[in-house]
Amino acid sequence: MMPSLDQLLLQRRSLRSFSDRPIERGILDRMFEAARWASSAFNEQPWNYVVLDDPASDARLRVLASMEPHNRSWAEKAPVILASVAQLGFRGRGGVNRHAYHDVGQANAHLALRAAELGLTVHMIGGFDHRTAAEALGLSAAFDVVALMAVAYPGPPEVLPEPLRVREVAPRIRREIGEFVHFGVWTK
């Protein structure tokens, strides 16, 4: 049976222990299909993804090098690194698309939930040097890397060093609805 949305929201988590099981192209395509159906301002669909699945490729090694070392230490073991990339200007009408990062984030959220449904983890990474990553991918100034993502089937938590091992299995913590929802009037 398909998991419900509630189950997927609870099941999705950003893990750091990865299996070396390869990720089939069909599985990646299902993740991109979920990203594809995200909403976006003016239906601009500013999202792009670079799939880095060759451990020896120059682009992958350079993107890994752009990461902060504490991220690289676990991310480099992921069979797939995805770079989500925003197109910063509108394609047809011209001008800056101030919604580009929002909309790529939204597509990424779709992608991550689909991955959870398929039994994978997507760990998003913001701790990287944007210029180095953009250069590694050969992006022009019209594009920017939004988030990098380590994509993998989960591995055993025991292989991780402390304190990552503890974090891998710790309960996920969230603010209560009452802390961030303001009914009718801003209350902060």
Ligand SMILES: Cc1cc2nc3c(=O)[nH]c(=O)nc-3n(C[C@H](O)[C@H](O)[C@H](O)COP(=O)(O)O)c2cc1C
């Ligand atoms: C845009 C973005 C950037 C993130 N950057 C990092 C990062 O640099 N390093 C890291 O370990 N986790 C990173 N994370 C993962 C978050 O720490 C994680 O989503 C959060 O702790 C909630 O955990 P959960 O995704 O398992 O619910 C990032 C997540 C997002 C959405």
